Amino acid sequence: MKGIREVTSDYRIIITSNMEGIQNLSVGALEAFLPIYAVTVAKLDPFRAGILWGAQVVTTILAKPVMGKISDRYGRKPIIFSGMWICAVSLACIPLMQDFYFLILLAAIFGVGEAFVTSSSAAMVADFCKEQNYGAAMGTFGSIFDIGHAAGPILAGLLLSRLSYQYSFIIIALLLIVSSFIFALKVPEKQREVKL
Structure with a gap:
């Protein structure tokens, strides 16, 4: 309990974990609705819709x-x-495209962005944490990760029930951008030794 309290009271760990959570919200939304968009709007066959998801x-x-x-x-x-x-x-940009090759390019670019966040956020949480609290920190990180991933399809579905794909995806994209500025302003970079 002491480790959990120390981790959850460290704003750096919470904000950094939230970057992964919010980014995973967008992943959940994309994974749930990109295939539907591809089939219903872009008029691609189910096989090509699956390839889009696979590319990401x-x-x-x-x-x-x-x-x-x-x-x-x-x-x-x-x-x-x-x-x-x-x-x-x-x-x-995805709802602006209907061509398969543009969509696969955008899905792949999104996958690169996902790798940027995922590969670094867990490592940054570990950087901030005391050795005896790694388990608590990773557990907190994992919970926020899962909450974001589960919330993505729910939020996207709610938005899509009222708005177009374009506006729904833009709203989720804006969440990512606003979060990135909060992260940039509030979380310091831990000083690291650069190896040449």
Whole structure:
């Protein structure tokens, strides 16, 4: 309980974890509704709709180790901030496109942005935490991650029941952008030793 209290009272850990949570909100929204958009609006067949989702996931898997190494060397904060913007811009552009190749490009770009945030945010939480509280910090991080992922389809579904894809995705993209500025202003970059 002491470890949980220390972790949840550290605003740096909470805000950094929230970057992952909010970014995962956009992932949940995209995973739930990109295939539906692809079939109903872009008029793609189900196979191509599945490829769009696969492009996002495969790109994230391939980019995570690279982005993790870059954040080890150059710092976590700029990677997380950039990743939030990459996700926001690509998400907002998806409803503007109906061509399969443009959509697959945007899905892949979104996957890169996801890798930026995911690879660096967990590492940054670990950087901020005391050794004896790693478990509590990672548990808190994981809970926020899961809440965001589960909330994405719910929020997107609520928005889409009242608004178009374009406005719904723009609202979620704006959440990412606003969050990135809060993160940039409130969370300091932990000083790291740069290896040459």
